[in-house]
Amino acid sequence: MPTIRPIADLRDTSKISELCHQKNEPVYITKNGSGHLVVMSMETYERQLGLLDVYRKLGAAEKQVEDGVSLLDGEEVFGRLREKHGK
Structure with missing residues (x-):
């Protein structure tokens, strides 16, 4: 199941970073309910x-x-x- 978070969550970069490393998969960022960005760990x-x-x-x-x-x-x-x- 993909991890989806609203763009407002990017304010807490540590939380997003931790989530990316825990899940070992891309985290999808939405803006106004639509796909906007994908964030992932370097690994x-x-x-x-x-x-x-x-x-x-x-x-x-x-x-x-x-x-x-x-x-x-x-x-x-x-x-x-x-x-x-x-x-």
């Missing part, structure tokens, strides 16, 4: 950016498969990485 923001990057990469990989780009063998790829990094 939540960075996690959202990371997920977006993963989704973009998955989309690009799916497009390559659709376009007939040949797939690499997983064991071969990991073997090369182990050789390169000595693990």
Whole structure:
């Protein structure tokens, strides 16, 4: 369930900050009953950016498969990485 607060709550920035860190999700701010802003902790923001990057990469990989780009063998790829990094 999303956390929704009126814009007047922004007067108490400590309270909003605490709420953002407790919920680990965006807090939606309304003005006159309509959506106006979204506030979130840095950790939540960075996690959202990371997920977006993963989704973009998955989309690009799916497009390559659709376009007939040949797939690499997983064991071969990991073997090369182990050789390169000595693990």
